[in-house]
Amino acid sequence: MEKNIENQKIINKFNTLKSKYEYGIRLKDEKSYQSLMNELILLESSFNNKIIKNFLIDIKTTKEGTLTLKKTIESINNSNNENFITSIFNIPYEPTMGIDACFYELINIEPALKKYKTNAVPILLKEKTKGFDAPHMVAIFPENHEGIIASKGDKIFYLVNKFAIRHLNTTQKIIQSCVDTNSLKRLRNITYQDMEDAVVYWVYLHEHHHQNVGNLPIPEYLNLKSSKLLAGLEELRVDIGSMLLLYEGHNKFIKNNIFLFEFILSERLLRYGVDGLKYNRNNKIAPSYDALSSYMFFNLLEKKDGIKIKNNKIIINEKIIYTLKEIYKEINETELKIKKSNTEDRKKIMLEFAKKCLGDEKPESYISHPFYNKIREKINHQI
Numbered sequence: 255m256e257k258n259i260e261n262q263k264i265i266n267k268f269n270t271l272k273s274k275y276e277y278g279i280r281l282k283d284e285k286s287y288q289s290l291m292n293e294l295i296l297l298e299s300s301f302n303n304k305i306i307k308n309f310l311i312d313i314k315t316t317k318e319g320t321l322t323l324k325k326t327i328e329s330i331n332n333s334n335n336e337n338f339i340t341s342i343f344n345i346p347y348e349p350t351m352g353i354d355a356c357f358y359e360l361i362n363i364e365p366a367l368k369k370y371k372t373n374a375v376p377i378l379l380k381e382k383t384k385g386f387d388a389p390h391m392v393a394i395f396p397e398n399h400e401g402i403i404a405s406k407g408d409k410i411f412y413l414v415n416k417f418a419i420r421h422l423n424t425t426q427k428i429i430q431s432c433v434d435t436n437s438l439k440r441l442r443n444i445t446y447q448d449m450e451d452a453v454v455y456w457v458y459l460h461e462h463h464h465q466n467v468g469n470l471p472i473p474e475y476l477n478l479k480s481s482k483l484l485a486g487l488e489e490l491r492v493d494i495g496s497m498l499l500l501y502e503g504h505n506k507f508i509k510n511n512i513f514l515f516e517f518i519l520s521e522r523l524l525r526y527g528v529d530g531l532k533y534n535r536n537n538k539i540a541p542s543y544d545a546l547s548s549y550m551f552f553n554l555l556e557k558k559d560g561i562k563i564k565n566n567k568i569i570i571n572e573k574i575i576y577t578l579k580e581i582y583k584e585i586n587e588t589e590l591k592i593k594k595s596n597t598e599d600r601k602k603i604m605l606e607f608a609k610k611c612l613g614d615e616k617p618e619s620y621i622s623h624p625f626y627n628k629i630r631e632k633i634n635h636q637i
């Protein structure tokens with residue numbers, strides 16, 4: 255049988271398991287665990303796969319509902335050629351994920367990027383269960399697996415084709431209709447392949463900055479940065495860091511560095527603020543942490559003259575690079591202050607900074623620039 259047909263069969267099986275047992279597993283129901291296990295044993299015997307084997311061991315050793323997928327994540331971290339992931343996922347911002355599985359294809363990293371050591375693994379998502387259909391399900395972090403706390407060295411899988419599709423379907427529309435024709439010039443008339451290539455650079459440098467750059471790296475300080483507001487600020491920090499790294503002279507050996515710079519800028523500044531919102535249970539609009547990072551970015555850039563709006567279009571000013579450097583410096587200084595302060599003051603200092611970027615309002619009513627509403631109207635994006 256052809257590989258992809260065989261893979262699709264396994265995925266179909268996982269989709270069935272998902273619809274049959276996910277609800278029970280969420281309620282930590284003993285019977286659901288037992289039935290899931292029995293079906294996995296059958297599946298494992300017909301499909302010899304190390305990851306399913308370890309997944310099964312984890313479920314077997316589950317006692318009184320405390321599921322910890324340690325063996326599963328270990329085998330995913332050390333996998334060589336399975337190109338397969340399965341788990342019980344618990345992702346607060348992606349409730350569609352639960353019992354899910356996917357096959358993937360590894361993407362080769364160019365030598366220019368390899369010198370930035372990270373555990374980012376850019377992949378192309380292939381056959382996949384329904385949970386992965388959610389538009390914003392674009393990466394698999396270690397802490398997304400039930401019962402796992404991220405530790406240094408755990409692989410982070412970035413689903414490059416899903417990032418590229420979002421750029422194609424949303425960011426490109428924003429650029430065409432809401433950005434002045436003299437700005438973000440290198441992002442016009444690009445191919446889908448250019449988008450995938452840019453995503454690989456983006457996620458790789460992004461992860462490099464999370465882990466290796468700054469005073470409060472991740473996962474060491476993940477807990478401190480876990481609130482929505484501070485997670486948003488962290489996303490902003492690492493993307494500005496990546497943009498500056500691409501822009502600086504000594505990195506010009508990365509070909510297309512200005513194209514990559516503009517790609518990251520367009521994603522962080524424009525798209526997340528437009529499509530990173532949804533209605534919560536109380537029917538109120540809730541921005542994701544990525545959307546908050548866009549809001550902060552927009553407000554800071556406008557205040558410092560890095561961007562302006564003219565005739566309903568965004569203009570990226572020539573001096574944006576100086577503005578980015580200023581913002582980056584401010585974020586880094588704030589982090590240093592936190593590092594030197596005691597635990598009680600830490601969150602307060604960081605929250606104060608994040609709030610400063612979002613106006614003086616309470617956290618419940620973050621200031622989002624009205625231009626994001628205009629963009630949504632123009633590209634016909636429904637929340």
Ligand SMILES: [Zn+2]
Pocket residue numbers: 460464489492
């Ligand atoms: Zn990130």
